[in-house]
Amino acid sequence: MIKSKLLSTTITLQLPPNTPKTRLAEQTCLTLLQSYCNTFPKLTQIHAFILKNGLQNNPLVLTKFASSSSNINAIHYASSFLFPSHQTTPPSSYDAFLFNTVIRAYAQTQTHDSKSKALEFYRTMLRYGVSPNKFTFPFVLKACAGVASLRLGKLVHGSVVKFAFEDDLHVVNTMIHMYCCCEGEEGVQFAEKVFDESSKSDLVTWSAMIGGFVRLGRSARAVGLFREMQVMGVFPDEITMVSVLSACADLGALELGKWLESYIERKNIPKSVELCNALIDMFAKCGDVDKATKLFGQMESRTIVSWTSVIAGFAMHGRGLEAVSLFDEMVENGITPDDVAFIGVLSACSHSGLVDKGRTYFKSMERNFNIVPKIEHYGCMVDLFCRGGFVKEAFEFVQKMPFEPNQIIWRTVITACHATGELKLGESISKELIKNEPMHESNYVLLSNIYAKLRQWEKKTKVREIMDMRGMKKVPGSTMIEVNNEMHEFVAGDKSHDQYKEIYEMVDEMGREIKRAGYVPTTSQVLLDIDDEDKEDALYRHSEKLAIAFALLNTPPGTSIRLVKNLRVCEDCHSATKFISQVYNREIVVRDRNRFHHFKNGLCSCRDFW
DNA sequence: ATAGGGTTAG
Numbered sequence: 370m371i372k373s374k375l376l377s378t379t380i381t382l383q384l385p386p387n388t389p390k391t392r393l394a395e396q397t398c399l400t401l402l403q404s405y406c407n408t409f410p411k412l413t414q415i416h417a418f419i420l421k422n423g424l425q426n427n428p429l430v431l432t433k434f435a436s437s438s439s440n441i442n443a444i445h446y447a448s449s450f451l452f453p454s455h456q457t458t459p460p461s462s463y464d465a466f467l468f469n470t471v472i473r474a475y476a477q478t479q480t481h482d483s484k485s486k487a488l489e490f491y492r493t494m495l496r497y498g499v500s501p502n503k504f505t506f507p508f509v510l511k512a513c514a515g516v517a518s519l520r521l522g523k524l525v526h527g528s529v530v531k532f533a534f535e536d537d538l539h540v541v542n543t544m545i546h547m548y549c550c551c552e553g554e555e556g557v558q559f560a561e562k563v564f565d566e567s568s569k570s571d572l573v574t575w576s577a578m579i580g581g582f583v584r585l586g587r588s589a590r591a592v593g594l595f596r597e598m599q600v601m602g603v604f605p606d607e608i609t610m611v612s613v614l615s616a617c618a619d620l621g622a623l624e625l626g627k628w629l630e631s632y633i634e635r636k637n638i639p640k641s642v643e644l645c646n647a648l649i650d651m652f653a654k655c656g657d658v659d660k661a662t663k664l665f666g667q668m669e670s671r672t673i674v675s676w677t678s679v680i681a682g683f684a685m686h687g688r689g690l691e692a693v694s695l696f697d698e699m700v701e702n703g704i705t706p707d708d709v710a711f712i713g714v715l716s717a718c719s720h721s722g723l724v725d726k727g728r729t730y731f732k733s734m735e736r737n738f739n740i741v742p743k744i745e746h747y748g749c750m751v752d753l754f755c756r757g758g759f760v761k762e763a764f765e766f767v768q769k770m771p772f773e774p775n776q777i778i779w780r781t782v783i784t785a786c787h788a789t790g791e792l793k794l795g796e797s798i799s800k801e802l803i804k805n806e807p808m809h810e811s812n813y814v815l816l817s818n819i820y821a822k823l824r825q826w827e828k829k830t831k832v833r834e835i836m837d838m839r840g841m842k843k844v845p846g847s848t849m850i851e852v853n854n855e856m857h858e859f860v861a862g863d864k865s866h867d868q869y870k871e872i873y874e875m876v877d878e879m880g881r882e883i884k885r886a887g888y889v890p891t892t893s894q895v896l897l898d899i900d901d902e903d904k905e906d907a908l909y910r911h912s913e914k915l916a917i918a919f920a921l922l923n924t925p926p927g928t929s930i931r932l933v934k935n936l937r938v939c940e941d942c943h944s945a946t947k948f949i950s951q952v953y954n955r956e957i958v959v960r961d962r963n964r965f966h967h968f969k970n971g972l973c974s975c976r977d978f979w
Numbered sequence: 980a981t982a983g984g985g986t987t988a989g
Contacts, residue, residue: 466980469981473980505981507982511981511982538982541982543981543982546982572983574982576982576983580983580984583984607984608984611983611984611985612985614984614985615984641985644984644985645985646984647986649986650985672985673986674985675985678986681986681987709986709987711987712986712987712988713986716988716989719988743988745987748989751989777988784989963988
């Protein structure tokens with residue numbers, strides 16, 4: 370406080386009236402700021418220039434200085450001169466423009482704390498009695514979105530109403546975005562309320578709402594909104610399409626994705642790099658990684674995201690060698706991989722059993738690229754060892770790594786224990802996990818699976834009882850399939866479908882046919898203490914088999930079948946699907962919680978470890 | 980001077 374008081378007195382003494390000399394310095398400085406932006410040495414030079422010419426408290430110069438840079442120190446420096454903490458009334462020259470600039474500068478920064486600063490300056494602005502103008506709220510709301518607090522969002526919303534900017538489209542659109550960024554289900558509800566009640570809307574309004582749903586994982590709703598938008602005669606642009614494609618990727622709806630691509634062509638929607646990346650990601654996640662690769666090849670300019678999307682795409686499909694060679698090609702092309710690219714290539718190695726390659730890449734991160742591995746990278750390595758069959762090594766790796774292992778990592782290890790028969794180790798880790806996080810239902814499921822494999826039915830039943838007692842339910846497995854541009858969703862034992870009778874008949878027929886080809890039901894996975902015949906029935910009711918039966922009934926012979934599951938494929942469905950692909954001569958592409966399985970001629974691309 | 984967008988371990 371004292372220090373800044375002294376500082377400001379000194380400056381007041383230094384500041385002469387508008388002599389030609391200071392005017393010249395001011396002009397020079399503004400020109401400098403106009404031409405150089407945001408590079409560190411230049412910023413330091415300009416800073417020195419400001420000090421040398423006594424421009425420290427020239428609002429014009431400081432405003433420009435703060436706004437020309439995303440460098441947080443420049444912004445702090447400028448704002449501390451513009452708004453010394455002891456100052457209670459602002460100089461008369463301080464107007465909304467000046468406040469807006471500082472608020473914008475802080476709103477554009479990356480960290481949560483400095484975004485809060487933007488809101489602090491908005492409060493200062495009000496305290497000083499300076500009225501916000503139509504530019505103020507988009508900046509303030511942007512900061513609010515970064516802070517992601519619903520409470521603050523509502524406060525600013527109140528302010529928007531108070532200053533009568535609720536009809537301004539820029540404000541409405543940013544407000545929707547802001548509410549969508551607030552954590553929790555409640556935020557979207559407010560966003561929808563603004564969306565529904567706004568007197569005006571344009572394509573940005575729709576895009577903000579669609580993008581909000583996508584970010585919250587409500588992809589089906591996002592696609593629904595896109596259809597509504599078209600009914601309303603509002604034309605999407607490339608930004609809207611990026612969000613819709615991302616929703617489509619999430620749903621795994623290939624037909625819709627292809628339609629979106631042709632729509633983009635038909636309507637001449639400009640193919641920005643982001644749009645191409647979204648297309649690549651969509652095709653990869655909808656099961657057509659070849660198409661993704663083709664699009665990648667046709668791009669005129671690519672970013673690291675383009676490369677990473679294809680690499681991650683190959684990884685998901687178990688095409689590790691292609692992922693690895695694309696990664697190497699990227700590096701040869703002079704593109705420096707980032708941490709996300711490494712996640713892609715490491716997971717490619719793990720899904721394809723390239724243990725040594727994976728080790729080499731992991732070591733090269735720090736050594737060659739100066740990237741400190743994050744917990745995700747360690748997670749990839751654990752998975753790499755587990756899938757490679759080295760569960761013990763994975764366990765040791767977990768204990769040595771410089772992070773506290775998280776749930777994801779432990780679950781990777783337990784799953785591997787289950788798959789490789791290290792059941793005692795799996796049991797003890799699961800128990801430990803349940804002790805630490807008693808309300809995470811998937812930990813119980815893992816333990817219960819292990820007891821089932823050990824055929825310890827009493828213990829398994831007890832785990833179930835504890836789950837019931839604590840009010841937890843297993844997430845029901847579901848399988849989705851797109852037929853004639855419509856998504857059909859099945860859950861185990863589902864009888865809600867119009868064709869359910871035919872579907873169940875088909876399931877029985879499938880069972881008979883594949884048994885003749887050598888299929889043996891894997892009843893040990895069924896988590897019920899019942900006799901084997903009933904267990905077999907339970908297996909036949911799995912959502913995946915229902916969806917395949919539905920597909921065999923409703924798609925032409927010889928065409929491929931694409932399924933999207935919310936969980937991992939169970940052992941029995943995996944085995945059955947291999948036989949079905951052979952007996953019915955169908956390629957069956959299944960998207961799992963984690964990866965793709967391409968079933969063809971009785972074999973699966975995952976090489977039976979998933 | 981203002982708004983909406985792409986890749987991320989299991």
